[in-house]
Amino acid sequence: MSDLDSPAFHPVDSLEPVDSLAPIDGVSQGTALKSAGDRRTTPATIDGMTTLKSKLQEDLNAAIKERDELRSATLRLTLAAITKEEVAGKTKRELSDDEVQKVITREAKKRREAADAFAQGGRPESAEREKAEGVVLAAYLPKQLSDEELQQIVGQAVEEARAAGAEGPRAMGQVMKIVNPKVAGQAEGGRVAAVVKKLLAG
Known part of the structure; x- marks a missing residue:
């Protein structure tokens, strides 16, 4: 039995910190962008209610098992941003789907701005990485107007x-x-x- 099949294996806890600007090993940036863009997702359903945060967590676990470094790193950072928002007030609270979506929107905007900055600074590989992460996040947002x-x-x-x-x-x-x-x-x-x-x- 592999480590992944073991009941003691905890995907989220086992993931080591990932440099969000690191190259995507073994995969071209263009391929990563297409792969991420092909994954349009819908929220998970728990007791008849959809929870976007739960869907992000499920997809993170799946990405770790699939050794998908791009998706796992992006979703891990996004979930960290959501947790930070949840504990920002005087008392910890659970964000609604709308609030989670706002966090994802903010994270996606950061990726676009970083991609532009890297491109202008002559760092095309880092710019492509940021764009690829943005495509991953776009799958959790409403379709943007043309x-x-x-x-x-x-x-x-x-x-x-x-x-x-x-x-x-x-x-x-x-x-x-x-x-x-x-x-x-x-x-x-x-x-x-x-x-x-x-x-x-x-």
């Missing part, structure tokens, strides 16, 4: 705000108020704001 879809939603909101008499800086706030509930989880705030500014100026 530029065309976002522009259409914002365009309708701009027309609605102007019809209500909103002009100048006030129009920006009014449009964002209309758009945000419609694109929640499907587009980053900075991306939305940029489109709003562009259409208001046009």
Whole structure:
């Protein structure tokens, strides 16, 4: 019986710390990106309720057993970020799925920003690693709106705000108020704001 088959084996506890910027052994960065992107996931179900955190933990255990270093390292760091959020207040609490999703969104944004920074700094391998981790996290987030879809939603909101008499800086706030509930989880705030500014100026 292998160590993996032994009842005493604990996948999460047995995982050694992994450098999130380390190369992906034996796998090209392009292959890693495709492999991660092919895994679209759904939350686990416990007592009829879906728990995104449980799904992350299950997928981490599976990744460790499969020797998938990219996924295991990414999910391990994400779960650590979730735990940090849970103990940030005066008392420890369990995050809701929406709150867990916000943590994942924040972690994905960090990967994109790091990828850009590494690319600009002449470190393409590290940039590709960050992109690959971002693809892993994207599987746990709602599908992002395309530029065309976002522009259409914002365009309708701009027309609605102007019809209500909103002009100048006030129009920006009014449009964002209309758009945000419609694109929640499907587009980053900075991306939305940029489109709003562009259409208001046009």
